Amino acid sequence: MTGEVGHVIGERYRLVDQIGQGGMGRVWRAMDGQLGREVAVKEIALPPGLSPEERERYVTRMEKEARSAARLGHPNVITVHDVVHEDDVPWIVMELVVGESLDSLLNRAGRLPWEQAARIGTQIASALAHAHERQIVHRDLKPDNVLLAGTRVVLTDFGIARVMDEAVRQTSVGAVIGTPHYMSPEQVQSLDIGPASDLWSLGVLLYAAVEGGLPFTSPPVYPLFTAILNQPTPLPRQAGPLTGLINQLLSKDPAQRPPAAQVADYLSTLGRGAAEPTPQPQPGPIPQQSYPQQGQRQRGKRQQGQPQATA
Incomplete structure (x- = not known):
């Protein structure tokens, strides 16, 4: 450089x-x-x-x-x-965005209340919906690419991972650009990447925000990829009404993940309700999935079914 x-x-x-x-x-x-x-x-x-x-x-x-x-x-x-x-x-x-990254905030705070995670997630999902409507997929959504400037949340690095991934593969067999812990199952398998891959990464991000840890954590890359592909996602314990949404975003089947616009609407409704001094009606479920509240988590059968370079 x-x-x-x-x-x-x-x-x-x-x-x-x-x-x-x-x-x-x-x-x-x-x-x-x-x-x-x-x-x-x-x-x-x-x-x-x-x-x-x-x-x-x-x-x-x-x-x-x-x-x-x-x-x-x-x-x-x-x-x-x-x-x-x-x-x-x-x-x-x-x-130039003046503020800290979500990664820095999580390193400092450990974990976030679900209400704060919902407000941040609303803006991320809104950004993804805008990009997906224009046929642009991020491919490397992670807390380090989310900037916090007061109440504004800013998503960076759209499209860069796509070209870098191809360039790295040209020179290093088996190499993958991206952050392994946030990769979707289809990205792990080097399949075609669509908007649903960004929604998986958003699910991992929300999980990390409320739990203070990642759903899949095996240190070596390839055991981690095996876990992403085959192991059931651990049930989040601190997610409150985000629990069902996170579970659906982390479906192994991309077709089962809700689109970004619906996720933004759902999180926005949760965020508005959390800001009110009196209880508010809960938002309706996104199609094909009920979103249980904390204390009503479902433990039914889950659907089954990817080297780090960031920046």
């Missing part, structure tokens, strides 16, 4: 300091010399071993994905301002 403090990208964006790093690149705070505003710039780290032709192809595709993300006009999706190609590296220029 070529970034360093003071370096100017695209004859416009001066790197001020590094504010994040992971397997897919580094994030910089930068100053837009034309508009005089601070922005965030993501420096993408393509894997080594690509031929010049392959590298150029993946850079072009990364720019295409970033421009697709730039068309997502939604308050819960980070705004992409520009894409710059410099020194054979793609740089994605975004709004």
